[in-house]
Amino acid sequence: MGMFERDQHVFADAGPLDDSYEPEDIRERDDELAKYQRALQPIIDNRPTSNIFLYGKTGTGKTVATKYMLSHLESDAAQYDDVDLSIVWTSCENLSSSYQVAVALVNELRDAQDADRISTTGYSQQRVFDLLYDELDALGGTAIIVLDEIDNIGDSDDLLYGLPRARSNGYVDNVQPVIIGISNDFQFRDSLSPKVKDTLAEKEILFPPYNANQLRSILSPRADKAFHDGVLSEDVVPLCAAFAAQDTGSARQAIRLLREAGELAQAEDASTIAEDHVRDAQDELEKNQLYEGMQELTPQGHAVLCALAYHQALGEIPVRSRDLYQRYTSICDRLDADRVSERRVRDHLSDLNMLGLITVYERNEGLSAGRYHEYELDVPLQAVLDVLLATSRFEDVADHIRSTAADQNRLQSDFSSY
Template identity: 85%
Template sequence: MGMFERDRQVFADAEPLDDSYEPEDVRERDEELEKYQRALQPIIDNRPTSNIFLYGKTGTGKTVATKYMLSHLENSAVGYDDVDLSTVWVSCENLSSSYQVAVALVNELRKNQNKDRISTTGYSQQRVFDLLYEELDALGGTVVIVLDEIDNIGHSDDILYGLPRARSNGYVDTVRPVIVGISNDFKFRDNLSPKVKDTLAEKEILFPPYDANQLRSILEPRAEKAFHDGVLTDDVVPLCAAFAAQDTGSARQAIRLLREAGELTQAKDSETVTEENVRDAQDELEKNQLYQGMQELTTQGHAVLCALAYHQALDEVPVRSRDLYERYLTVCDRLDADSVSERRVRDHLSDMHMLGLISVNERNEGLSAGRYHEYELDIPLKTVLDVLNSTSRFEELSDIIKSTADDNNLLQSGISDY
C-alpha cells in the first residue's frame, strides 16, 4: 500500500463536521427562529417588511439560522402567485465600505443573470448605487439582501441608508429591498450614523453563546453520522461541549474540537476516540485559535492590532491607549479607511485581550495622572505579522513593521514560541 490509505475505522462520513455542512434542522434556537419567522412573515403576506439584524459572536448559529429560514421562505413563497421573492447573499468579510458592498451586490445580481461584472474601481459611489438600483428594479418583487459580517463596513454605512429609502426616494419602482444584516459585533448599531439608525427600522434578533447542554444537543446528531458505531467513548461529546462552552459558547469551536479529536485518533491508528484525544485536540486548537482569532478580526480590529504591532516593533511597550490611538489613526490614514473613536478602539483591545492576543496592565499614578491601561502583544510579533501579511490591505504595513522590528532585533520566531 502507498503512504495514504482510506480510513475505515474512525470516520464514517466526516461531512457533518465540516464548517460548510447545513443541518436538516437548527437546534437550540427555537426562540430566535420564532422571532425570525415573525420578522419574515410580512413577505408571504405581501406587505412591507422591516429590515432584520442578527447579532451574536461567531459560531452562535446566525448564518445557519438565516440559510434555514430563507430556504423555508423560498419554498413557501412558491405557493403564492402574488409573492415574487428573490434573495442575494454577500459576505462583507473583506469589504470595508458601502462602495465595496454595493459593487459586490451588483456583481452578485449580474452573476445570476450571466451579465458582465463591474470593476471595483473607476465608478463614483452614486453611479454604483444607481447600477445597484437598476439591477434590483429589474428583478422586481421582494428582494432579501443578506449582508453577512456587515460590521466590517465600520462608519461607511451609506448602503444602509440608501437601500431602505430607495423606493420612497424614487430610485426603484418595482422592488422592495429587505436587508438582513448579520453582525458579530453587538455594538455595531451604536456606531451607525443617526440618519441610518432612523432609516433602518429593523427587527433585532440576538444570538447568545451556547451553554454546554445546548452544544451537546448540537454535537450528538453530527457525531452519530460522522463516526463509525462504537468509536466514541461516552465522555467525548460532553467534554467537547464543555470545553467550547467554557471558552466561547461557539458551536463551530465544539464541532472543530470533535473533528480534531477524531483526526488525532486516526493519525495514531487507533480505533477509539477517548477523553485523552479530546484534551490533546484542545491543546492543538488553542494554538491554531490564536491565528483564527486574528484572522476573524474586523478591518478595524486589524488596524488596532497593526498599531500595537508597530509599537511592539519599536520596543515601545507596554503602550498607553492614548498613544496607541494616535498610531491607529495613522494606520487608518495609510489604509484610506475610516477611523473609530478612542472608546471603540478600547473595545477592540478588550476583545483581543479576551482572545488571548494581548495583555493589559492597569496603572494608577494617583492624583498626578490617575488610572489608565497599558497594552502589549501576548503572542510573538512574527505570528501577528504572518496574519496581517495574509490580509491584502495590510501587506505593505506588515512589511514596514517587519523592517522596523528587524532594525531593532525584536522579531521573534513564530510557531516555535508556543
C-alpha cells in the same frame, strides 16, 4: 502498503463535521427562530417588512439559522401567486466599504443573469448604487439582501442608508428591498451614523453564546452520523462541549474540536476516540484559533492590532491607550482609512483581549495620574505580522513593522513562547 489508505475505522461520514454542513433542523435556537419567523412573516402576508439584523459572536448559529429560515421562506412563498421573492446573498468578509459591497451585489445579480460584471474601479459610488437599483428593480417583488459579516464595512454605511430609502426616493419602482445584516460585533450598530440608525428601522435578533448542554445537543446527532459505531468514548462529546462553552460558546469550535480529535485518533490507528485525543486536539486548535481570530477581525480591528504591533516592534510596551491611539490615527492616515474615536479603539482592544491576543494591565497611580490601562501583545509578533501581511490592505504597513522589528531584533519565528 501505500502511504495513504482510506479510513475504515473512525469516520463513517465526515460531512456533518464540516463548516459547510447544513443540518436538517436548528437545535437550541427556538426563541431566536421564533423571532426570525415573526420578522419574515410580513413577506408572505404582502405587508411592509422591516430590515433584520442578527448579532452574535462567530459560531453562534446566525448564518446557518438564516439559511434555514430563508430556505423555508422561499419554499413556502412559492405557494402564493402574489408573492414574488428574490434572495441575494453577499459575504462582506473582504469588503470594507459600501462601494465595495454595492459592486459585489451588482455582480452577484448579474452572475445570476449571465450578464457582464462591473469592475471594482472606474465608477463613482452613486453610479454603482444606480446600477444596483436597476438590477434590483428588474427583479420586482420583494428582494431580500443578505449581508453576512456586515460589520466589516465599519463607518462606510451609505448603502445601509440608501437601500431602505430607495423606493421612497424614487430610485426603484417595482421592488421592495429588505436587508438582513449578520454581524459578529454587538456594538456595530453604535458605529452607524444617526441617519442610518433612523432609516434602517430594523428588527434585532441576538444570538448569545451556547452553553455546554446546548453544545452537547448540537454535537450528538453530528457525531452519530460522522463516526462508526463504538468509536466514540462516552466522555468525548461532553468534553468537546465543555471546552468550547468555557472558551467562546461557539458551536463551530466544538465541532472542529470533535473533528480534530477524530483525526488524531485516526493518525494513531486507535480503535476509539478518547479523552486524551480531545485534550491534544484542544492544544492544537488553540494555536490555530489565534490565527483565525486575527484573520476575522474587522478592518478597524486590524488597524488597532497593527498599531499595537508597531509599539511591540519598537519595544514601547506596555503602551497606554492614548499613545496607542496616536499610532492608530497615523496608520489610518497612511491607509487613507476612516478613523474611529478613542473610545471605539478601547472597545476593539477589549475584543482583542477577549480573543486572547493581548494582555491588559490596570495601573493606579493615585491622585497624580489616576487609574488607566496599558496593553501589549500576548502572542508572538511574527504571528501577528503573518496575518497582517496576508491582508492586502495592511501589507505595506506590516512589512514596515517587520523591518522595524528586525532592526530591533524583536521578531519570534513561531509559537514557542506562547
